[in-house]
Amino acid sequence: MGARQVAGREMTTAQDTSIGSILVADCGTVLTKVVLLDRVGGRYRFVARGETPTTAEYPWGDVTAGVRHAAEQISAVTGREFFKASGDLIVSDTSDERTDVFAATASASEPLRVVLGGLVRDLSVASAERAAAGTYSLVSAILASDGRGGLTEEERVRTINKAAPDVICIAGGLENGAVRPVLELVDTAALACSLIDEKARPRILYAGNSELRQQVVEIVKGRAELRVASNVRPTLTEENLLNAQEELNDLYGQQKMQQLAGMDTLTSWSSVPVTPTARAFSRVMQYLWHQGDPSKGVMGVDLGASNTTIAAVFGGHPFLTVSSNMGIAFGGEKLLQTHGAEIITRWMPEVMEESEVHGLLVNKEMRPISIPQDRRELWLEQAVAREAMRTALETARPGWQPGIAQPHPHLMPLCDTIVVSGGALTNTPRPGQAALMVLDALQPIGVTTLVLDKYGLVPALGNVAAVKPVAAVEALDSGCFVNLATVVSPVGRPRSGSIVLKVKVKYDDGSAFGVEVQHGHLEVLPLPPGQQAELELHPRYQFDIGLGPGRGGKRRVSGGLVGLIIDARGRPLRLPSERRQRLMQMQRWLWDVGG
């Protein structure tokens, strides 16, 4: 009964026979995935999965129809039935065709609409923004008391009314700090609430100076429902988001997830509460961190149709950021409107004019489930994917506390593993395209393993972990993940055209070869999935591969679909400013990775 300690949790093992098969569903904005896990040879294994359009809308108007549709695909493969003719889930009967446990995650609901208020845009408001990003939320307005957000009270009330939020989150005031401006902000929020019809009235979440709680209660009394959380910015240098994130997540669950058509049935089937997909995703990253090098972090990126989730773990602490409205389908047009077409087209290996970009992005929003059937449209979607991940990372990074995993403050922290999830990344025609998108968008440094969540199982397994941790662990270990590539990204100050890294690869069959990698180049060395090799890395000119400036070393690495990538293009990655040169560069890099 080999019990293991994972993320502080004591787990039972597969020998515990009380739970057999586990059916897990993830209801996304456009796709619903269902996964069957079962004991095979005494261990939990991934058996089959189904994927189908989400059915929250006409003509079904019930997310559970999508779960049944996806389960039908599993039935076709396994011959097992999961639902009765009446549509009810078959649970724990004596036949072989049973599901012992059903668990579900969901991200199909509308995000929580949030108005943020605080005293200083870069301090309390920024912290409140990161707290809101811990769940599916959309910040519809920001009220800051410092110069840039200095609105009159009436303008603030109008802003709140126009934003029609579900919740007004007020931060501000360090502990034992400001009083009056915080209370004024609360009073304005309460006034705005009082002008809104009771049924649509937002809640107020107070996460500011904790000394003022009693006064806040008095001000809000009778005008809005108040919730109180710990101060998100207790000191200038300290951030405390957890409590506010929990409150917002709770509100999302109550106000949004529960409104999802069919959620009642989904909940009744489920052995554990239906979990927001991003939370379940984050849970798996925590498990992976415990499996790897504790001096480094683990990161997961889940690129969905509506949202991009970045879940990172450093020093055992999870950092979850959901960028709502920044997905592969519902993100491109927003980027175009706010930053112009070039922010997207700069990542493309072909010319595409703004009008064409605009048309294709609008069409994608209208048909979010559709996939590119033409290469130009594929390049565009992959360019949007890069920008969506990059934008989400920009939101996430300021909230991280990577500690020793951050040798270069302006660059990404060292990550042992980066898990890549979401159809636009896992269903690329060639694996090199997925690797290049991730390298361009996230720009990891040092030595990192890119892992593909090929079957979209990570959120599901995160939820399984709540019911049967050993099943999640064993399923993860049994091939749910596919290694995409091992990447070595040296960081340093380049000399033009200089050799920055010498690499010697020793394969397990005794063969070996060496390469010298020039700055600016992307080299792909063969190392297929399932094989391992020993790398000898000798950086030059004080370049850092995660071991300190100029320090080399040996490292045993695993192969992947792409192989071993030496990304010596520099950090931060700089693209040529001249369009023709940039196109040629993008074509070259795509060629290099076999894309």
Add this chain to the structure above:
Amino acid sequence: MYYPTEIQVTPLVNVRRERILPTPGETLVRLGDRVEPMQVVARANVPGEFRVVSVARSLGIPASQLKKYLRVKVGEEVRRGQVVAQKGLSDPVKSPLDGVLTASGSGRVLIETRPTPFELRAYMQGTVTNVLEGHAVVIETTGALVQGTWGAGRESVGVLKRLVKSPDKPLRSKDIDPSCHGAIIIGGAGLDDGVLERAQELQVRGIVIGGLSSEMIDAAERVPFPIVVTEGIGLIPMSGPVFQLLATHEGREASISGRIKPRWGVVRPEIIIPMPAESLPPDQSQPGMPLTVGARVRVVRAPYLGRAGIVVSIADHAYRIETDARVRGAEIDLGQGKPIFAPLANLEILT
């Protein structure tokens, strides 16, 4: 089994639309009433304008003394320019608008204007089948329904008028003549630069086209009538079944809506053409069915965007497509030679 998105391009169907007040009010029709599109079926008073007046700051008094200097009580009406508060001989604080003083506290008062009446129209000819007293009315009708892909503007009613001979022809401004006044005009693949201006001059009630170039999106969102784009953004011909259905009903009165919401309570732009139910056989199609051989579908991505056809086979394993991706798909007979292969994800069932 694959269950694609369904789009209604239906010659005869029961159409049910819920008409909801933006704020609680009064419903004006009863169960079973016959209603006309422009008939007001419910009304409400929506909150009006408001002003927050900082009395304490203007008078230079502590917020706690506000009550002492107020000349108007909460709930009382005020006229624009009327003194709201005054301290001794100092400049008084006057109301910036006609309204009611609805709240006071924290050194300021809130003055709200009288609510604005809002009238909710039926939108389509039909019968009232449900009344949620004070909140909403459900209207049902029988007729043809065409759902679009993209839209702009709100709702309107007019007579359908086709201005192009085939679905691949663009709508040209020179084709819009005074006979288009009050009509919903139907074009094909896109429209020329002068169409929107000309259509405004002649007060058309709506435009239906297959595709719209992305450069015209902003202009389309500003015109006072609804626009329904049936296939998508780009110079895309209207798909055959849509064009034929609309052409069949030329001269009939239709309701048109350009409203769109692509997720979280999807709303599609649409054209509804009410018809006497007994004149046509009842619609047999069942919504929410899996894709089967024989189904009428439309392809929603290039290179076949907007092309409609019949499913001739559904592949039981993945095939490689032009991007090199391996996907499951179906063979579609577009009525022009050899069937084409399209990914399942790129198919919509036309019901």
